[in-house]
Amino acid sequence: MEKFLQIYNDTNRKLKSINFAFAVIGWDSQTEAPKECFDYRSKQLGTLSEMSYVLQTSKEYVEAINHLYLERENLDKVLSHEIERMKKGVDQIQKVPMDEYVKYCQLMGKSEAIYFEAKQTGDYEIFKPLLGEIVDFKKKYIKWLSTPSKKGYNVVLDEYEEGFTTDDCDKFFAVLKEKIVPFVKTVTKKKLKFNQKWLTKSYPIDKQKEFTNYISQVMCFDLSRGVIKESEHPFTTNTHSKDVRVTNHYYENNFISAIFSAIHEMGHGTYEQQIDEKLDDTMSGGGASFGMHESQSRFYENIIGRSYEFWQTHYEKLQEYYPKQLGKVSLDDFYKGINLAKRSFIRTDADELTYSLHIMLRYDIEKKMLSNKISVDNVPAEWNKLVKKYLGLTVKDDKEGVLQDVHWAGGSFGYFPTYALGSAYAAQIYHKMCQEIDVKQILASGNLKGINEWLKEKIHKYGSTLSPKQILLNATGEEFNPQYYVDYLIEKYSKIYEI
């Protein structure tokens, strides 16, 4: 046991140092690397990946994990859970035939470029053969990795959201279909009357940046352990709890975008900064899952950031930054403007209310593709049918349809559901939070310290030492229950739209 632990820890130490290099280099690539450097850079990243791969697949490391997995009852809880997670990687290595794995990696090496060409020209036929190959691999992958207790779509889902099953998701989306689909129709039929000229005015970018700094203070995002910078697409990266970085992107004609991107990314960032620093040296640092991470970013962005109470406290400040544009806009009109619900084609532009419907249709299609219910020939038609069904819209072309997201080209099946799950976790967590602390009072206090502290104790500090299901259960006292999400959305939008 001692020997296996030593191999395990020593290999992890090396893997972590390479991961650290990846994180810093990746950050640099997206924020300031000069444009001519990428050929060379990708070669170096290739070599570092190779070194990481050799470590991860080394016989002694695999053997150590297998051994520790069998003995996991004798390990402390944190390590035992970590070993369970690591075992997934080992299984992949052992169960996926090497030649198939190499072929898939080669496919991944060119797939995004092909996808982007298809997207640019709006020609699904360019993407189709590639998608076919990826889906074929995923189907075989599911077969290789299946166990008696984990089969079919559950295999890929579990890789993104540990412990969640197709049953869980089916139930979740069934509730949305029943409650949210018709509610969206009702809401979007109504026309919200308010002064909306301010939405399309020009908002100088230097002031947007200053306001982002103000928001970082409100959120208590710790800049001695973090960085805020710019990039084409906002993102969060972290190397450990004391180095968490977020970016934002500023549009002169869409200042709302930057405000909520900032809150969203700093939501991810706050989660990472509040993870117990003792976990920094383990493989259990970082958030618990994709869904749990998204729950935190969306909690801060939507439930807090798009609440009336938040802007009761901060709207005056925003008006000070933009007296010309917002000086005569009432808080009520501002609140309506940031919460407009609109049926739309593009997921990333969707509002809080309609967002999960975009996910639902992707989930439906993924399941059907992986269980042979539809072939890649029929994916666009299926897509357009579901957009009509869930959102009541007619897709004009594949650019605003099936080609809009890069995920499938990157081999990410089972990932989309975590976006919607995150929003639903957030509502369930918020419900519990309101029972335990006075959220309105905290929002009136000027900063989110009280909220951060509650989340730290209930969720953040655990990092990935517990499964998302376990964290949710511990934090809220009950299993995942999508009803909170439905109730939250209906209550909020009924009020705004006076339904």
Add this chain to the structure above:
Amino acid sequence: MEKFLQIYNDTNRKLKSINFAFAVIGWDSQTEAPKECFDYRSKQLGTLSEMSYVLQTSKEYVEAINHLYLERENLDKVLSHEIERMKKGVDQIQKVPMDEYVKYCQLMGKSEAIYFEAKQTGDYEIFKPLLGEIVDFKKKYIKWLSTPSKKGYNVVLDEYEEGFTTDDCDKFFAVLKEKIVPFVKTVTKKKLKFNQKWLTKSYPIDKQKEFTNYISQVMCFDLSRGVIKESEHPFTTNTHSKDVRVTNHYYENNFISAIFSAIHEMGHGTYEQQIDEKLDDTMSGGGASFGMHESQSRFYENIIGRSYEFWQTHYEKLQEYYPKQLGKVSLDDFYKGINLAKRSFIRTDADELTYSLHIMLRYDIEKKMLSNKISVDNVPAEWNKLVKKYLGLTVKDDKEGVLQDVHWAGGSFGYFPTYALGSAYAAQIYHKMCQEIDVKQILASGNLKGINEWLKEKIHKYGSTLSPKQILLNATGEEFNPQYYVDYLIEKYSKIYEI
């Protein structure tokens, strides 16, 4: 042979990817990493170093280099020279006893912290035992690494400036002692009469940054293959010819510092950007030596940047940036201001004329320490004696004396001479350049393209495929000759000071 070449190339590929990670992480550390991240970061860097060390000292890599070294006559010239350079590392590994090496690394791990404490308190006694240990190691190191053709101080000198010997340096410094020491006395006795109020005015930093960008255009520093940023101490870093980064530091009350730091660092940067890109994938990318690198930065900074002709073209532009501060200052007065000669205590603040005298005394002391002519007890007294002798000044305390530089604490013996050699190379190169191209006309043209091109063809493109001696010989048609440097300084300063 084939097999050894494969091992050699494959190991280099991995070493280069780790070096690449080091360069990007180092850049990040000095320009934007949050202050709380460094404990974790140093652990990761430690692990990456360890991985690099294991590769460098692996039996098969050492064996491959030894074999290729013996067969170097059969390799192409570039590779043959590269192998000669790599052999030095291998010799270190083979000839330095492991336990001594480990002890020295541990010493290095704490030495800078001790040095900084000594510097802060001005107490040489804190630094003395450490310096003693370092010098003891260096003396043993010289013994281990000595060969019939390379002994004593030459062993360490050769590591910084390949092929240069104590004889070369002795001759060089003898000329300086004979010509520059008395000349400095003459110059600094004279008082330069001109309006110098502008030197201490306030120069808003945003304009300094804009002017730095202007300078980057003048120098044709390619921002599609480079970055300019800020840091506490200006530096240049490069990962390869298409990613070269420089920093600057701006002081509101010392705008001259930023201008010449920018030119200096972009001088280093231009060298790196102009190295043949075919060398990016080899171990022969990067400048030829410390001295050659410094020759380029100082050439741009001093010979070009502090020339009258440069400012004839660009001074008006500078006045546009600072009309209040410089509007009424004549070009002549500006030129005098940026070329003031002053005997001073601190090397890094020294002007172009007196700079090399600071190096000279360090060289004298290093040689004496390593050949047992003085003990560490006597280093401060020796220092102060030489400052008196060469600069005519009386050192008040060790802060402005022996404790001012970090180099010895970092184990860098043999490094200082390269600073002065660089200045002297620059003058010799400049002399040849003036015979071949019309430098004045290029300076009048508005940018330095013509100069860059000449330097690229004569020096830069070779990277480190040739020794600095060979490059100098090829570029100028003669061996290193310090007379050019002496002539250049005396001519320039005689004119300014009307001697």
